[in-house]
Amino acid sequence: MILDGKKIAADIRAELREQIRSLVAKGQRAPKLAVVIVGHNPASETYVANKMKACAEVGIESERIAFEADITEQELLAAVQRLNNDPTIDGFIVQLPLPEHISETTIMSAIDRRKDVDGLTPENVGRTVQGLPSLVSATPKGIRELLARYAIQTEGKHVVVIGRSNIVGKPIAMLLMQRPYLSLPGMSAASLGDATVTICHSKTQDLKSICLTADIIIVAAGCPKLLTAEMVKEGAVIIDVGINRIDDSSVPRGYRLVGDVDFENVAPKAAYITPVPGGVGPMTIVSLLQNTLQAYNEHSR
Numbered sequence: 001m002i003l004d005g006k007k008i009a010a011d012i013r014a015e016l017r018e019q020i021r022s023l024v025a026k027g028q029r030a031p032k033l034a035v036v037i038v039g040h041n042p043a044s045e046t047y048v049a050n051k052m053k054a055c056a057e058v059g060i061e062s063e064r065i066a067f068e069a070d071i072t073e074q075e076l077l078a079a080v081q082r083l084n085n086d087p088t089i090d091g092f093i094v095q096l097p098l099p100e101h102i103s104e105t106t107i108m109s110a111i112d113r114r115k116d117v118d119g120l121t122p123e124n125v126g127r128t129v130q131g132l133p134s135l136v137s138a139t140p141k142g143i144r145e146l147l148a149r150y151a152i153q154t155e156g157k158h159v160v161v162i163g164r165s166n167i168v169g170k171p172i173a174m175l176l177m178q179r180p181y182l183s184l185p186g187m188s189a190a191s192l193g194d195a196t197v198t199i200c201h202s203k204t205q206d207l208k209s210i211c212l213t214a215d216i217i218i219v220a221a222g223c224p225k226l227l228t229a230e231m232v233k234e235g236a237v238i239i240d241v242g243i244n245r246i247d248d249s250s251v252p253r254g255y256r257l258v259g260d261v262d263f264e265n266v267a268p269k270a271a272y273i274t275p276v277p278g279g280v281g282p283m284t285i286v287s288l289l290q291n292t293l294q295a296y297n298e299h300s301r
């Protein structure tokens with residue numbers, strides 16, 4: 001069965017639209033997100049445009065703040081400080097990747113955790129690990145929500161996560177191994193957690209044997225067809241986070257997007273599987289909207 005992230009994200013957007021409509025009807029201002037983009041990376045431009053379009057759909061105001069790629073780290077830090085101090089902005093994100101001369105760690109660490117709607121500041125990540133109220137990183141939050149909306153239980157299940165990035169691999173592993181009573185605000189997934197989690201990465205030996213013991217496999221590696229049918233046991237749940245551009249001269253734009261899973265051959269063995277596109281991607285964007293509303297609610301208290 002396909003885990004239809006596009007549909008679930010549309011359902012959640014409708015719920016958010018309703019919540020925001022009733023806030024505004026009560027005379028409150030609409031929530032507002034700022035999106036900082038540096039340089040002209042085409043993929044980043046597309047992500048930012050999609051995020052702003054999603055904001056408009058639910059009634060969140062958004063502002064695009066663009067800088068040229070030669071901006072200095074100091075200048076970008078000053079922009080972050082301005083947004084931290086701006087009472088009209090509930091949350092903001094700095095679209096990654098940043099140019100090489102700017103430290104992503106330095107920039108992320110400067111964001112006020114209460115406005116960190118991407119959930120990437122060390123403070124938010126640490127609070128998530130400890131089960132304290134926090135803004136949870138958008139992609140892991142979206143994956144957890146997708147599992148919850150399809151009532152896929154994780155308790156006692158063996159989850160294999162492929163990839164150890166700070167934005168996907170590490171936080172999703174943490175969320176799914178949490179005790180449910182530590183579940184986080186803004187999530188409907190209160191019963192999710194209690195899984196036994198194995199994290200694999202580029203130096204893992206015999207990935208196939210590990211994957212064959214998995215009830216749920218979450219792949220976030222950025223390698224097309226990394227997960228093949230021989231690595232998957234019958235009835236496993238497959239979450240494909242990867243977004244890879246591969247050349248395809250049969251389509252006008254000259255490329256198409258694929259995930260990290262050999263979808264065609266893995267899907268027949270899987271109980272549930274996410275497509276790419278239309279799986280985790282739309283859930284990531286909707287998590288950003290949920291986080292913006294969460295930041296607004298905490299901010300306007």
Ligand code: NAD
Pocket residue numbers: 139162163164165167168169200201202203204207220221222223226241242243244280281282284
């Ligand atoms: P990353 O690109 O920072 O790192 C990749 C990770 O995969 C590393 O931890 C590496 O050890 C591991 N890896 C690479 N090759 C491997 C192999 N052969 N075997 C086992 N492990 C291997 O990770 P990221 O930023 O989490 O991105 C991963 C993928 O997910 C990319 O394709 C990215 O575009 C995509 N992504 C999608 C979304 C979304 O919303 N759908 C969000 C974030 C990232």
